[in-house]
Amino acid sequence: xxxxxxxxxxxxxxxxxxxxxxxxxxxxxxxxxxxxxxxxxxxxxxxxxxxxxxxxxxxxxxxxxxxxxxxxxxxxxxxxxxxxxxxxxxxxxxxxxxxxxxxxxxxxxxxxxxx
Numbered sequence: 001x002x003x004x005x006x007x008x009x010x011x012x013x014x015x016x017x018x019x020x021x022x023x024x025x026x027x028x029x030x031x032x033x034x035x036x037x038x039x040x041x042x043x044x045x046x047x048x049x050x051x052x053x054x055x056x057x058x059x060x061x062x063x064x065x066x067x068x069x070x071x072x073x074x075x076x077x078x079x080x081x082x083x084x085x086x087x088x089x090x091x092x093x094x095x096x097x098x099x100x101x102x103x104x105x106x107x108x109x110x111x112x113x114x115x
Contacts (some may be wrong), residue, residue: 035075041075044072045095081095
């Protein structure tokens, strides 16, 4: 059995260094992850992955009060995760980008694997 000292890497982990990302890119990524960090917002993204929804549909599906859903949608909208489009008296929300759904689905799948 080989014991590795702190700071040593196994041969299979020897890879070329990854070029550093721009600070503003890392900040934007952090902002996005913070916007997705709340359980209700994760649940909203999962719902919107299935189909566009209006607030009352999210309230019904998630069993969360309408003001709370609206508050979380504002955070997601400000972060560029969702977009709302008015249809008469209702606003229908959709995901801006499917990549966002993949981030959430992968995180949920990973969490379920750990349970």
